[in-house]
Amino acid sequence: MDENQSQTGESRPQTGTGLPEATKSFYRETLAQLMDHADLLVCMIDINRRVTMFNRSFERLTGYPRSGVIGTDFLQWIQPGERDKYLHAMRESVAGRNISRLEAQIKCADGNIARVVINTATVPGEDDTPSSVLVIGQDITELKTLEAQVLQTERLASLGELAANVVHEINNPLTIIESYSTYLLGKLKSGDSIDESSIERMEHIVEAAHRVRRFTRDLISYARQPDDEFAAVDVRQLIMDSLSFCAPLLADTRIQVRRSIPRDLPRIHAIKGQLEQVLVNLFTNAIHAMGMDGVLDVKIEAANGMMSFVVSDTGPGIPPEHVSRIFKPFFTTKPKGKGTGLGLSIVARIVENHKGRITVESAVGAGATFQMTIPISKPPGAASSPPPEPEQ
Ligand SMILES: Nc1ncnc2c1ncn2[C@@H]1O[C@H](COP(=O)(O)OP(=O)(O)O)[C@@H](O)[C@H]1O
Ligand SMILES: [Mg+2]
Numbered sequence: 001m002d003e004n005q006s007q008t009g010e011s012r013p014q015t016g017t018g019l020p021e022a023t024k025s026f027y028r029e030t031l032a033q034l035m036d037h038a039d040l041l042v043c044m045i046d047i048n049r050r051v052t053m054f055n056r057s058f059e060r061l062t063g064y065p066r067s068g069v070i071g072t073d074f075l076q077w078i079q080p081g082e083r084d085k086y087l088h089a090m091r092e093s094v095a096g097r098n099i100s101r102l103e104a105q106i107k108c109a110d111g112n113i114a115r116v117v118i119n120t121a122t123v124p125g126e127d128d129t130p131s132s133v134l135v136i137g138q139d140i141t142e143l144k145t146l147e148a149q150v151l152q153t154e155r156l157a158s159l160g161e162l163a164a165n166v167v168h169e170i171n172n173p174l175t176i177i178e179s180y181s182t183y184l185l186g187k188l189k190s191g192d193s194i195d196e197s198s199i200e201r202m203e204h205i206v207e208a209a210h211r212v213r214r215f216t217r218d219l220i221s222y223a224r225q226p227d228d229e230f231a232a233v234d235v236r237q238l239i240m241d242s243l244s245f246c247a248p249l250l251a252d253t254r255i256q257v258r259r260s261i262p263r264d265l266p267r268i269h270a271i272k273g274q275l276e277q278v279l280v281n282l283f284t285n286a287i288h289a290m291g292m293d294g295v296l297d298v299k300i301e302a303a304n305g306m307m308s309f310v311v312s313d314t315g316p317g318i319p320p321e322h323v324s325r326i327f328k329p330f331f332t333t334k335p336k337g338k339g340t341g342l343g344l345s346i347v348a349r350i351v352e353n354h355k356g357r358i359t360v361e362s363a364v365g366a367g368a369t370f371q372m373t374i375p376i377s378k379p380p381g382a383a384s385s386p387p388p389e390p391e392q
Pocket of ligand 2: 284339343344
């Protein structure tokens with residue numbers, strides 16, 4: 001297609017000087033109206049990082065008057081921890097590689113943080129060298145809040161489901177503490193000496209108390225709204241923490257857990273709380289599917305810059321007509337009160353958030369295998385360390 005033809009076949013207006021003044025002013029006026037009345041955030045930044053245009057939607061979202069923003073360095077409106085990401089996006093755009101769906105945070109006049117998703121387009125100058133970057137954004141603050149709420153709802157729902165097992169997990173060590181200390185008290189009261197077996201019992205008491213403390217601490221940290229900051233995550237620890245959260249579910253079954261976790265795994269760039277939620281859901285689903293007997297297999301591998309998590313079970317498997325639906329919200333085959341149908345849809349969302357992939361393989365009667373792969377390193381431009389302050 002000719003460079004100056006749009007997809008509808010019309011001629012695109014030339015940016016050059018060949019047009020009559022009246023036509024140019026018509027286009028200028030139309031463009032200005034469009035910018036101001038479109039329900040989109042639009043701004044233009046020149047190659048020296050100065051804002052040259054700032055539309056009304058941007059003014060409304062941020063609370064900054066256009067007059068205060070035009071001519072300033074755009075970096076000063078960006079959260080310090082996010083500036084590297086923007087500089088990278090800016091460099092890419094200037095080089096002609098437009099950015100799409102970059103999620104970012106903007107500091108507003110009232111101190112609140114607005115979350116936006118932006119696309120960029122390079123606007124060529126007179127001699128076709130890049131002169132400016134057009135930034136088109138959408139406000140996703142509300143969407144992000146709703147997303148966090150759904151995530152939290154599922155976490156709490158799975159906690160509710162586990163409540164009976166939680167009681168169990170606390171009662172077992174309490175029984176040990178109660179019976180051994182009653183026995184020891186009796187011994188002390190009757191003047192018996194403390195022997196080897198008494199010391200052993202005391203050690204059991206201490207260990208049981210530790211178990212309760214560890215468990216309640218894990219429970220609270222799982223129920224708490226997780227961080228949404230990416231950081232270096234130790235994969236072995238992540239698997240251990242997720243499995244230990246499922247311990248109460250496993251306690252009443254004969255299910256065996258097999259783990260294959262290489263010793264020298266690199267850390268991954270991830271949000272630990274979110275990956276924990278993924279694994280707890282995959283493990284819970286596998287345990288529910290198997291019932292009393294079976295093998296839960298967890299295999300970790302690092303290859304080609306990706307960390308692979310494979311979770312398989314020996315349960316009844318997933319019928320082919322369900323496979324395409326299990327990642328959809330509210331799809332559940334579990335009785336009311338047992339499943340929310342939100343687990344795997346949240347899993348899919350979290351994996352996407354980590355720029356990873358999740359697949360499932362299953363055959364009726366032959367168990368199910370979920371494989372999640374997550375990039376080990378931080379993608380370029382997704383820096384979280386603040387770059388130097390921009391000049392004003
Ligand atoms: N390991 C598995 N084995 C068999 N079926 C599974 C497995 N994992 C998920 N499923 C199916 O996918 C459905 C959706 O799972 P999920 O989204 O976690 O919701 P929930 O666990 O609340 O039902 C389950 O109800 C079940 O039918
Ligand atoms: Mg589930």
